[in-house]
Amino acid sequence: MHIILLGPPGAGKGTQAKVLTEKLRVPHISTGDILRQNVASGTPLGKEAKDYMERGALVPDELVTRMVIERLGRADTDHGCVLDGYPRNINQAKALDEALKQKDETIGLVIYLVASEAVIVQRLCGRLVCSSCGANFHVTNMPPKKAGICDACGGKLYQRSDDKEETIRKRLAVYLSESAPVVQYYEAQKKLHSFSADEDVSVVLRKMLEVIKVYDDSLKV
Ligand code: AP5
Numbered sequence: 001m002h003i004i005l006l007g008p009p010g011a012g013k014g015t016q017a018k019v020l021t022e023k024l025r026v027p028h029i030s031t032g033d034i035l036r037q038n039v040a041s042g043t044p045l046g047k048e049a050k051d052y053m054e055r056g057a058l059v060p061d062e063l064v065t066r067m068v069i070e071r072l073g074r075a076d077t078d079h080g081c082v083l084d085g086y087p088r089n090i091n092q093a094k095a096l097d098e099a100l101k102q103k104d105e106t107i108g109l110v111i112y113l114v115a116s117e118a119v120i121v122q123r124l125c126g127r128l129v130c131s132s133c134g135a136n137f138h139v140t141n142m143p144p145k146k147a148g149i150c151d152a153c154g155g156k157l158y159q160r161s162d163d164k165e166e167t168i169r170k171r172l173a174v175y176l177s178e179s180a181p182v183v184q185y186y187e188a189q190k191k192l193h194s195f196s197a198d199e200d201v202s203v204v205l206r207k208m209l210e211v212i213k214v215y216d217d218s219l220k221v
Contacts, residue, residue: 001026001080001216002105004087006183007113009171010120010127011197012204015136016113017084019205024212027076031064031085033134034071036160056162056170058088058178065095072099080108089178093185109215110186111208113197117172124168128157142201 003020005013014030021028035053038046045067049059058064068086071077087093100106115123126139128148132155137144144151162171186192193211195204 001108010124011113011115026080056167115197
């Protein structure tokens, strides 16, 4: 089943997607992660995307959509995937519907993580990411056992360049104007399930799994 995780920056999409994909045994497709990998390796896509990302703006639709369609074309998505960070506007939502239609597939379920602005700013200002495996930590909410070092792989932790308070507020404004209509798009299709993302990670995960199980009864939770 193809599942979309929607929600503002810092709602916990990446954190939840990592656990969900392990449970569901499907790939995690994070457009933010793919773009950051391209920026880090200096590809033409990365060079084009870098400035948009640092300003907290959306990377142009045609670049991101081409990247997602290419990723969905790989065989490991045949049994589904968890999309994190895409679609981010109505254009992208329609492009995704079209790409899945070509494969005779559709979006099964959309999970909307609702978070308050105060929580978002607190989470993103303190977020730490592993430069090696991409695991997420937080200076106070989820501190690593050893400062600056990833618990999972021993990699070095860093702060994302778009996690400065000013850029976080810009990303939030972009989310409200561009991405919020996507919520209505899937609500109208009766695919949307909303959860408060202000709760503890394990509580949010348990509630999501209960809903997913209704759609996929082979899931052991
Ligand atoms: P992207 O990487 O997708 O960033 P985002 O959507 O802003 O989301 P984040 O990764 O910041 O937050 P998240 O919801 O994943 O939260 P996380 O789990 O990390 O995109 C970055 C940029 O790329 C965009 O600004 C844009 O430029 C470009 N881009 C990407 N996709 C695009 C697209 N489709 N079109 C155009 N441009 C695109 O959690 C955050 C922190 O909180 C962590 O420290 C975590 O440990 C902690 N945390 C998580 N859940 C909880 C909890 N329940 N309780 C306590 N702490 C928690």
